[in-house]
Amino acid sequence: MANCAVIGAQWGDEGKGKIVDWLSARADVVVRFQGGHNAGHTLVIDGEVFKLSLLPSGIVREGKLSVIGNGVVIDPFAFKSEIERLGAQGVRITTVNLAVAENAALILPLHQELDGLREGAAGDSKIGTTKRGIGPAYEDKAGRRAIRVCDLRDTDSLGPKIDRLLTHHNALRVGFGVEPVDKDELLGQLKEIAGFILPFAVPVWRLLDDARRAGKRILFEGAQGVLLDVDHGTYPYVTSSNTVTGQAAGGAGVAPSQIGYVLGIVKAYTTRVGEGPFPTELLDETGQRLGERGHEFGTVTGRQRRCGWFDAALVRQSLKIAGVDGIALTKLDVLDGFEELKICTGYKIGGEVYDYLPAGMDAQAAAEPIYETLPGWSDSTVGARSWADLPAEAAKYVRRVEEMIECPVALVSTSPEREDVILVRDPFAD
Ligand code: IMP
Numbered sequence: 001m002a003n004c005a006v007i008g009a010q011w012g013d014e015g016k017g018k019i020v021d022w023l024s025a026r027a028d029v030v031v032r033f034q035g036g037h038n039a040g041h042t043l044v045i046d047g048e049v050f051k052l053s054l055l056p057s058g059i060v061r062e063g064k065l066s067v068i069g070n071g072v073v074i075d076p077f078a079f080k081s082e083i084e085r086l087g088a089q090g091v092r093i094t095t096v097n098l099a100v101a102e103n104a105a106l107i108l109p110l111h112q113e114l115d116g117l118r119e120g121a122a123g124d125s126k127i128g129t130t131k132r133g134i135g136p137a138y139e140d141k142a143g144r145r146a147i148r149v150c151d152l153r154d155t156d157s158l159g160p161k162i163d164r165l166l167t168h169h170n171a172l173r174v175g176f177g178v179e180p181v182d183k184d185e186l187l188g189q190l191k192e193i194a195g196f197i198l199p200f201a202v203p204v205w206r207l208l209d210d211a212r213r214a215g216k217r218i219l220f221e222g223a224q225g226v227l228l229d230v231d232h233g234t235y236p237y238v239t240s241s242n243t244v245t246g247q248a249a250g251g252a253g254v255a256p257s258q259i260g261y262v263l264g265i266v267k268a269y270t271t272r273v274g275e276g277p278f279p280t281e282l283l284d285e286t287g288q289r290l291g292e293r294g295h296e297f298g299t300v301t302g303r304q305r306r307c308g309w310f311d312a313a314l315v316r317q318s319l320k321i322a323g324v325d326g327i328a329l330t331k332l333d334v335l336d337g338f339e340e341l342k343i344c345t346g347y348k349i350g351g352e353v354y355d356y357l358p359a360g361m362d363a364q365a366a367a368e369p370i371y372e373t374l375p376g377w378s379d380s381t382v383g384a385r386s387w388a389d390l391p392a393e394a395a396k397y398v399r400r401v402e403e404m405i406e407c408p409v410a411l412v413s414t415s416p417e418r419e420d421v422i423l424v425r426d427p428f429a430d
Pocket of ligand 1: 012013039040128131133134223224228239273275
């Protein structure tokens with residue numbers, strides 16, 4: 001029995017959705033373990049596009065169990081609307097194919113509002129969040145005042161829990177000059193949504209233990225990427241959860257030894273949404289060309305993504321932190337037709353050369369990339385399913401990336417379609 005974890009190795013949007021979907025054909029259970037409906041995973045299946053934010057990517061596959069772990073923050077209203085939206089596309093979601101951790105913390109409307117209020121008041125120092133309430137919900141979880149899924153079972157005890165939460169939030173709201181939250185209104189909303197989410201609520205740790213003992217294969221699906229990790233990312237321009245592999249254990253309720261093969265998802269160039277440092281960002285025509293060719297618009301917010309050359313120094317750093325065994329290189333076809341390509345090998349910061357990005361915000365902002373230039377290719381890589389299908393220079397680019405990041409390529413994805421993959425090593429192979 002082998003399990004597998006999928007981790008984004010850049011700033012998210014590496015194309016994890018397609019790879020998780022592809023891998024889920026080999027898995028029995030797909031588990032999300034962090035983040036919330038800030039994630040945006042796009043799956044293209046037989047030409048039909050499925051957009052997922054909160055639900056695990058395995059949900060569109062028949063016969064798979066999808067699980068939302070305790071490390072995820074769940075907006076129950078967004079949960080309902082995503083299930084209804086997918087239902088309208090013919091994806092049947094019931095308690096047979098979806099389970100939710102009863103100990104997961106909820107995102108409430110007041111979290112989303114606070115996220116927006118803070119971003120609005122921050123001026124130039126805004127984070128550029130997805131405004132889904134992710135940060136405020138994780139703060140309440142760590143502050144021990146969150147409402148959790150299991151709390152919805154006992155509406156009598158919900159009142160005092162809401163009081164505790166509102167003592168904190170209404171003070172903040174006064175500071176922002178907005179109306180306090182009305183307790184009865186919030187209680188009413190929660191009572192109404194409880195009936196929808198509660199049937200899915202189970203002790204996920206136990207369900208996963210049963211799955212393990214039955215020899216089932218588990219796929220752990222990360223959201224965002226290592227550079228958005230609250231500890232290891234480009235802080236403070238990060239999300240509010242740990243996105244690294246270790247979180248798969250804590251955020252699902254399994255032992256670290258259960259995680260298995262760690263697959264890092266790496267885009268063949270770099271993108272970022274939101275604010276924060278981005279040493280290889282291209283603010284010229286080349287950046288625009290990458291964005292257009294790669295359709296680089298956010299799945300969740302529709303924001304245009306910032307684009308730049310591949311940063312091997314940052315990816316190497318991410319892969320080491322996340323303990324990645326092999327990578328899936330995605331969107332190689334976006335580089336088709338460039339005369340030459342650059343790869344960042346390190347940085348100059350204040351006259352010193354670094355082969356990694358130091359943690360300080362000022363140092364990160366000052367980092368100037370050091371590049372190696374490689375020849376491009378004019379033929380198409382779209383739909384390639386073997387090395388022989390790749391132009392020679394494209395294969396060389398992949399090999400050079402592999403050397404620089406000090407990690408082998410397990411898969412190369414060559415189009416959004418599910419089956420357009422060059423497989424070097426099956427992550428689920430025993
Ligand atoms: P938050 O997660 O909404 O608090 O946003 C914090 C930062 O993470 C912002 O820069 C967002 O753009 C970024 N972010 C959050 N989720 C994703 C994602 O799924 N893909 C890419 N960036 C994300």
